[in-house]
Amino acid sequence: MLLKNDxxxxxxxxxxxxxxxxxxxxxxxxxxxxxxxxxxxAHFLIDRKHVARYGIGEDRSTAIGGLQLxxxxxxxxxxxxxxYEPAQQFSIEPSEDAIKRNLRLLDEFLRxxxxxx
Numbered sequence: 001m002l003l004k005n006d007x008x009x010x011x012x013x014x015x016x017x018x019x020x021x022x023x024x025x026x027x028x029x030x031x032x033x034x035x036x037x038x039x040x041x042a043h044f045l046i047d048r049k050h051v052a053r054y055g056i057g058e059d060r061s062t063a064i065g066g067l068q069l070x071x072x073x074x075x076x077x078x079x080x081x082x083x084y085e086p087a088q089q090f091s092i093e094p095s096e097d098a099i100k101r102n103l104r105l106l107d108e109f110l111r112x113x114x115x116x117x
Contacts (some may be wrong), residue, residue, distance in 0.1 A: 003094040056094045065094030091094045
């Protein structure tokens with residue numbers, strides 16, 4: 001089932017994000033929600049150090065979704081923060097499975113970029 005920018009879709013997106021990190025015992029908080037050009041965006045903090053947002057909406061009568069990572073004050077798509085080839089693994093389908101997959105890919109990216117002190 002595809003999530004839409006409606007009450008069920010918004011609640012579904014919130015639950016998917018929070019349950020994903022809860023299952024890993026990683027603290028995550030949705031700290032802000034916004035709506036831009038017909039897209040619902042859930043902005044969330046992962047492990048008290050990474051900010052991301054997930055948006056769901058409709059473009060030209062097609063339901064889509066997308067994940068972006070905050071770097072400084074701006075949000076960037078996977079091809080911008082990880083590169084074109086790895087970004088091809090991400091999906092724009094706003095289904096529960098695609099959202100979970102995208103969150104796992106984001107986790108993989110963040111793990112490979114951890115700097116040990």
